[in-house]
Amino acid sequence: MDGGFSKKLFMKYHNKKVVVDGMKFDSKKESQRFLELSLMQRGGYISDLQRQVKYILIPSQKIDGKVVEREVSYKADFVYKDNTTGKTVVEDVKGVKTKDYIIKRKLMLFIKGIRIKEV
Template identity: 55%
Template structure:
């Protein structure tokens, strides 16, 4: 194996679906969508653009473990919280609605479950781009 081949291998693991990171975004598609939304915000079409907004779908679950040396009940983490991180959240100025947007290349089973939980728990429908 030549030196160039080793350099290619050491650049980090590739995304499972072939997406390459661009700046702080997970893919080129997400990067371009971010630029488009920023232009829309400057034009006054949308407002309050936020990126990578976290929504808790299922809270962390704890169980009692007994008492500590001071007699206080100790809790142990049984299950971590389940959350969904939206790519973009903004307000559409024409309707006043808050839009939660996700840039999708591949719709995974995990994403579909989280999308359904977002609708059930928060009453928010995710806009897929």
């Protein structure tokens, strides 16, 4: 196996799922960020905190009513409004930046005009 590829798989799949207040998170880091954002929301710094928001980047492609290519989508870890700036923030808690993620990050900026905040 390619050393870099197997290392990425090893790192990605060793994230442990975490449950906080009945909500499942992909990693401990993501659950900790949620707790930070929740405190920020309670303090009035941010509002409208959402988790796992899906953005369709390329819709599914059909020929004669049959899907020949599935949609390409990006799922943000968190989306919220920054009450200081009034702007919506799309945030991703990153450990490893996979090639797929980098392409989707670029598509989010190009298609949706949204720059992802990486934490």
